Amino acid sequence: MKTNLVIIVSTLTMCLATRDIFSELFINYINLKQTSWIAGLNFPQDTPVEVLQRRNGARLDEDFYNNLEVKVHNITDEIPEQFDSRTKWPQCESLASIRDQGHCGSCWAFGAAAAMTDRLCIATNGTTKFQFSPEDLLSCCTDCGNGCDGGYSSRAWSYWVDNGVVSGGDYNSNSGCQPYSKAPYEKSATPQCTTTCLNTHYPTSYSEDKHYGSTNYKIEQDVQQIQAEIMTSGPVQASYAVFDDFYNYKSGVYQHTIGEQSGHHAVKIVGWGVENGIPYWLVANSWGVKWGHLGGFFKILRGENHCGIEQNILGGEPKV
Numbered sequence: 001m002k003t004n005l006v007i008i009v010s011t012l013t014m015c016l017a018t019r020d021i022f023s024e025l026f027i028n029y030i031n032l033k034q035t036s037w038i039a040g041l042n043f044p045q046d047t048p049v050e051v052l053q054r055r056n057g058a059r060l061d062e063d064f065y066n067n068l069e070v071k072v073h074n075i076t077d078e079i080p081e082q083f084d085s086r087t088k089w090p091q092c093e094s095l096a097s098i099r100d101q102g103h104c105g106s107c108w109a110f111g112a113a114a115a116m117t118d119r120l121c122i123a124t125n126g127t128t129k130f131q132f133s134p135e136d137l138l139s140c141c142t143d144c145g146n147g148c149d150g151g152y153s154s155r156a157w158s159y160w161v162d163n164g165v166v167s168g169g170d171y172n173s174n175s176g177c178q179p180y181s182k183a184p185y186e187k188s189a190t191p192q193c194t195t196t197c198l199n200t201h202y203p204t205s206y207s208e209d210k211h212y213g214s215t216n217y218k219i220e221q222d223v224q225q226i227q228a229e230i231m232t233s234g235p236v237q238a239s240y241a242v243f244d245d246f247y248n249y250k251s252g253v254y255q256h257t258i259g260e261q262s263g264h265h266a267v268k269i270v271g272w273g274v275e276n277g278i279p280y281w282l283v284a285n286s287w288g289v290k291w292g293h294l295g296g297f298f299k300i301l302r303g304e305n306h307c308g309i310e311q312n313i314l315g316g317e318p319k320v
């Protein structure tokens with residue numbers, strides 16, 4: 001076993017020179033080295049890592065973070081060991097849905113739009129099921145950064161408060177005012193901003209379709225504060241450092257094991273729990289339902305700001 005590992009490690013160093021992160025060797029190494037999560041292939045073996053890297057389009061804007069209001073919860077009730085938004089609010093199906101950003105660095109828009117959608121549904125107890133459009137944020141929020149080349153999540157939330165966001169479903173869904181225009185496996189450029197509905201069958205005009213937030217804020221880097229926010233208002237947006245091993249996540253509680261940092265990614269935290277004694281966050285990714293074995297969700301170590309997952313937490317209240 002030990003000798004095998006040495007051979008694997010030395011061969012791996014060679015492999016990593018070409019960043020062959022979908023090789024059997026790389027995947028076997030992850031599965032040998034740790035026991036909290038299982039690695040396997042999620043992408044065709046010949047996928048260039050650069051293509052996946054492009055999806056990690058979360059940019060950090062220090063100035064903005066420093067100026068953003070902090071929401072502080074008064075923690076009086078005991079926080080449960082396990083919490084899953086999907087079972088807490090079954091009347092909001094969006095909590096269980098996973099979207100696909102395609103080969104575009106629009107994770108910042110997807111994470112924000114998904115959390116806004118859930119939050120509006122939760123605030124109205126399931127009576128307003130309005131799917132916010134990542135496309136609208138991606139193409140029309142000029143302050144948000146560079147579209148498919150990456151953007152600032154915090155600005156997506158302030159854009160929601162100041163300018164509103166229209167509805168929009170998945171690629172080819174014909175759902176909402178501005179459905180996503182990027183096919184899952186198409187290398188894509190940032191779409192042009194259009195202030196009309198792309199879906200010509202949608203009965204409402206672009207300006208009438210805008211739904212707004214009333215506030216946007218950040219949550220301190222504190223597990224209980226994050227938990228209190230999720231329990232009271234719904235999922236939060238988070239961002240974290242993606243390392244090469246993460247692409248091969250299948251199930252279990254992810255902890256960085258091997259590989260270089262590949263980029264910075266934005267996602268949505270929907271709950272938490274403990275698995276085999278290891279505390280985790282339950283997170284919705286935007287790489288489609290076929291990524292991993294949890295239908296596009298994943299678990300990541302909780303309580304140590306692992307990969308920065310607890311340090312960029314964003315939320316806001318919808319205007320109802």
Ligand SMILES: *[C@@H]1O[C@H](CO)[C@@H](O)[C@H](O)[C@H]1NC(C)=O
Pocket residue numbers: 074076
């Ligand atoms: C928090 O709760 C305590 C006890 O109920 C109360 O005295 C205090 O004013 C609260 N603080 C805030 C900021 O709401």
Ligand SMILES: *[C@@H]1O[C@H](CO)[C@@H](O)[C@H](O)[C@H]1NC(C)=O
Pocket residue numbers: 091125126
């Ligand atoms: C929320 O909706 C559920 C059904 O979807 C209903 O049973 C419940 O009474 C509602 N709660 C409130 C506070 O209106």
